[in-house]
Amino acid sequence: xxxxxxxxxxxxxxxxxxxxxxxxxxxxxxxxxxxxxxxxxxxxxxxxxxxxxxxxxxxxxxxxxxxxxxxxxxxxxxxxxxxxxxxxxxxxxxxxxxxxxxxxxxxxxxxxxxxxxxxxxxxxxxxxxxxxxxxxxxxxxxxxxxxxxxxxxxxxxxxxxxxxxxxxxxxxxxxxxxxxxxxxxxxxxxxxxxxxxxxxxxxxxxxxxxxxxxxxxxxxxxxxxxxxxxxxxxxxxxxxxxxxxxxxxxxxxxxxxxxxxxxxxxxxxxxxxxxxxxxxxxxxxxxxxxxxxxxxxxxxxxxxxxxx
Amino acid sequence: xxxxxxxxxxxxxxxxxxxxxxxxxxxxxxxxxxxxxxxxxxxxxxxxxxxxxxxxxxxxxxxxxxxxxxxxxxxxxxxxxxxxxxxxxxxxxxxxxxxxxxxxxxxxxxxxxxxxxxxxxxxxxxxxxxxxxxxxxxxxxxxxxxxxxxxxxxxxxxxxxxxxxxxxxxxxxxxxxxxxxxxxxxxxxxxxxxxxxxxxxxxxxxxxxxxxxxxxxxxxxxxxxxxxxxxxxxxxxxxxxxxxxxxxxxxxxxxxxxxxxxxxxxxxxxxxxxxxxxxxxxxxxxxxxxxxxxxxxxxxxxxxxxxxxxxxxxxxxxxxxxxxxxxxxxxxxxxxxxxxxxxxxxxxxxxxxxxxxxxxxxxxxxxxxxxxxxxxxxxxxxxxxxxxxxxxxxxxxxxxxxxxxxxxxxxxxxxxxxxxxxxxxxxxxxxxxxxxxxxxxxxxxxxxxxxxxxxxxxxxxxxxxxxxxxxxxxxxxxxxxxxxxxxxxxxxxxxxxxxxxxx
Numbered sequence: 001x002x003x004x005x006x007x008x009x010x011x012x013x014x015x016x017x018x019x020x021x022x023x024x025x026x027x028x029x030x031x032x033x034x035x036x037x038x039x040x041x042x043x044x045x046x047x048x049x050x051x052x053x054x055x056x057x058x059x060x061x062x063x064x065x066x067x068x069x070x071x072x073x074x075x076x077x078x079x080x081x082x083x084x085x086x087x088x089x090x091x092x093x094x095x096x097x098x099x100x101x102x103x104x105x106x107x108x109x110x111x112x113x114x115x116x117x118x119x120x121x122x123x124x125x126x127x128x129x130x131x132x133x134x135x136x137x138x139x140x141x142x143x144x145x146x147x148x149x150x151x152x153x154x155x156x157x158x159x160x161x162x163x164x165x166x167x168x169x170x171x172x173x174x175x176x177x178x179x180x181x182x183x184x185x186x187x188x189x190x191x192x193x194x195x196x197x198x199x200x201x202x203x204x205x206x207x208x209x210x211x212x213x214x215x216x217x218x219x220x221x222x223x224x225x226x227x228x229x230x231x232x233x234x235x236x237x238x239x240x241x242x243x244x245x246x247x248x249x250x251x252x253x254x255x256x257x258x259x260x261x262x263x264x265x266x267x268x269x270x271x272x273x274x275x276x277x278x279x280x281x282x283x284x285x286x287x288x289x290x291x292x293x294x295x296x297x298x299x300x301x302x303x304x305x306x307x308x
Numbered sequence: 309x310x311x312x313x314x315x316x317x318x319x320x321x322x323x324x325x326x327x328x329x330x331x332x333x334x335x336x337x338x339x340x341x342x343x344x345x346x347x348x349x350x351x352x353x354x355x356x357x358x359x360x361x362x363x364x365x366x367x368x369x370x371x372x373x374x375x376x377x378x379x380x381x382x383x384x385x386x387x388x389x390x391x392x393x394x395x396x397x398x399x400x401x402x403x404x405x406x407x408x409x410x411x412x413x414x415x416x417x418x419x420x421x422x423x424x425x426x427x428x429x430x431x432x433x434x435x436x437x438x439x440x441x442x443x444x445x446x447x448x449x450x451x452x453x454x455x456x457x458x459x460x461x462x463x464x465x466x467x468x469x470x471x472x473x474x475x476x477x478x479x480x481x482x483x484x485x486x487x488x489x490x491x492x493x494x495x496x497x498x499x500x501x502x503x504x505x506x507x508x509x510x511x512x513x514x515x516x517x518x519x520x521x522x523x524x525x526x527x528x529x530x531x532x533x534x535x536x537x538x539x540x541x542x543x544x545x546x547x548x549x550x551x552x553x554x555x556x557x558x559x560x561x562x563x564x565x566x567x568x569x570x571x572x573x574x575x576x577x578x579x580x581x582x583x584x585x586x587x588x589x590x591x592x593x594x595x596x597x598x599x600x601x602x603x604x605x606x607x608x609x610x611x612x613x614x615x616x617x618x619x620x621x622x623x624x625x626x627x628x629x630x631x632x633x634x635x636x637x638x639x640x641x642x643x644x645x646x647x648x649x650x651x652x653x654x655x656x657x658x659x660x661x662x663x664x665x666x667x668x669x670x671x672x673x674x675x676x677x678x679x680x681x682x683x684x685x686x687x688x689x690x691x692x693x694x695x696x697x698x699x700x701x702x703x704x705x706x707x708x709x710x711x712x713x714x715x716x717x718x719x720x721x722x723x724x725x726x727x728x729x730x731x732x733x734x735x736x737x738x739x740x741x742x743x744x745x746x747x748x749x750x751x752x753x754x755x756x757x758x759x760x761x762x763x764x765x766x767x768x769x770x771x772x773x774x775x776x777x778x779x780x781x782x783x784x785x786x787x788x789x790x791x792x793x794x795x796x797x798x799x800x801x802x803x804x805x806x807x808x809x810x811x
Binding site (some may be wrong): 197198200201234273277280282 | 312375440454456457458459464465478567568569571572573575576577580642644645649685725791792793794795796
């Protein structure tokens, strides 16, 4: 009985929660601009609408174009199953941090392939931007998680996030923030890319999926929403660890805390995005440098602590 | 003002133009009346005088002035398109309005006799004078790693159509070629066909975000040909309407700029403030965009009761604008995004005859409100906005300063209103065989309406020159060596009209 409930909750967490998080971010942005905004579940309705539409595929596109969205959605769901981004999670297998980083890279790889496959100029330059950003942000993402791995002496994220013996709040805070900044780049959100813009020439992620439509677009959007939920989920878990020792709270409190902190991170991102200004393209490395510096700082803190 | 057409031989034409520009005069317009002549309007703002030269054109060709005077290039292309007059020696002679699908074999604005001549030129001869030749070739940039991005004519969002062809090297724009003409509706031709009493409805539709400026220019030009005096109250109300339009559009453009850098808080605040300006327009004219308010002879309605209410709104807008502008301009990242982006140097601004916000951001202090008769101008004390850096930030600052100036002017005008008549009855006929011109400072810049009547007093030629005609070239110059991702920002900072150009 307990297990069934867990599975139901988890299904909710991977199918309903991610689009709703997007909706929450949009709602916060709308409210901060004095607009009513669409309901929080609007992205779910959008996905349902897209699934009902008839697809248009460019004549020059090959099978890669349609294969990519499905691959991305599967990889995103896989990440959602194995990563400790929310509680409860019925599956508890190994989950290596390097594998996670390269699954994210694989998702990007397929998106880039799909963008270039149709031969549109927008897709191609967006792909080149995405590739540039990804190799810049990868060290920051790896280091922020690697810093966490040091006290646990393991690169398995499950072990890392369930380690309640060595508790360093500063480490979790620094790593969490570094990971959040890296995630903003990874997810093509402000201040690197403006997800609300209609201007193709300024886009990164959106320009890559311009050619996708109907179910294909729905899969891309869904994969991106799941990725957002997972990455923000990991961030919120880091912050929870910084605030209290999670080994000591009851499972029910854990569920509430993880959901609440995830919503708080999403709302915070929404608030940040409504006052942030999109960076000049050539200044993007500077923003990534913040993430990298924080991650390095986290490494130094944890190495210093382990030397004692 | 009424114009006297002075004759100028084709040999002297370029030299006269060059000399006038060197002396600080401005090129207003180059066009033709029916394809037998070139009309050139030279403006001397200092003397507040306008010279209009007529040069006979024999055989459908004349010597291009573009090589000496770059700002003539677009006028000469348009004249070729509309009248079939070929500028010999034009470096980049291409169509501006009539695209491949047009099946006309003769230029649309030339008279029947010229059309007949055009038809005798065979298309096979490869002679570009053939009016049916609609071929268009974009300037190619070659080299390893250079690629092209075609954008438009249909864009995302609710904006007008125009094609942009970028030649890029990585993220850097090497060249931008702009192709317009997708919303060519034949406004100029139509204005010479409808009875002149009804012309105002056509004229104000030339560009729908500046109906006040266009209807004011139309009314002023027509009034010169009717030789009537407009009552003082009407002149003031016209200026009030023009300033309200300027405030509303500048607010909208500032909001657009903020939107393009993802600064959503400012974008939506500007949208709200624009609503206040539109409310003033509605109080004044019963219509938020003030369509149909200005007519030859005065304005269609006037109510002294609303003056205080509009002034109240203007003061409220002034108060509410302050914190928004401060929040915008104190944001270092926002300023960083605009500074040094899309620079038009002042030498180029002069050379290409930029007008309006773009000119005043590049160190040119030309503001039509200080020189030419329209509404209550030029007898108003007005300090033109002046920035010198010529970048997106300068254009934003010019807009902010102009909103402040306009609010001040608006309140002064409202305080100065005196009861009186606001509409005079019109004579039946326009003066025959004469020309007149009206120059208005629209929110985009210098807007010129030129009218020429034939022997029966009917409008033979109606020419509209929107500020966009001068400034589209500036956009192509400004984006060079900028990154592709900053193009929308540069574009918005000029805020040019597609339909105002295409007519």
